[in-house]
Amino acid sequence: IEHTQDCVEIILPGLMPKIIKIMASNLGVPIIAGGLISEKEDVLAALNAGAIAISTTNPNVWEM
Numbered sequence: 001i002e003h004t005q006d007c008v009e010i011i012l013p014g015l016m017p018k019i020i021k022i023m024a025s026n027l028g029v030p031i032i033a034g035g036l037i038s039e040k041e042d043v044l045a046a047l048n049a050g051a052i053a054i055s056t057t058n059p060n061v062w063e064m
Contacts, residue, residue: 005029007052015042017049024050040064 007030008023014033024031033046034055043054043064054061 007032013037014046014051014054017045020046020049020051037061 008027013035014020014037015035020031020033030052031050032053032055033049033051037043037046037054037056038058038061043061046054056062
C-alpha cells in the first residue's frame with residue numbers, strides 16, 4: 001500500500017526553526033509547527049523557517 005501525505009505537523013516542539021527549514025525543503029509538503037510556541041518571535045521564526053501555519057492550544061498565541 002502506498003501512502004501519501006497532504007501536510008506534516010512537525011516533530012514537536014515547534015521551536016526548532018533549523019529542523020522546520022530542513023523538513024520543509026526536503027519533504028515537499030506543507031509543514032505545520034506546533035508545541036511550546038508562546039511568543040510572537042516563536043511564531044515568526046517557525047513561519048520564516050518554512051512552516052505554513054502554527055498549531056497551538058494557547059489562546060494567547062491565537063491573537064498574534
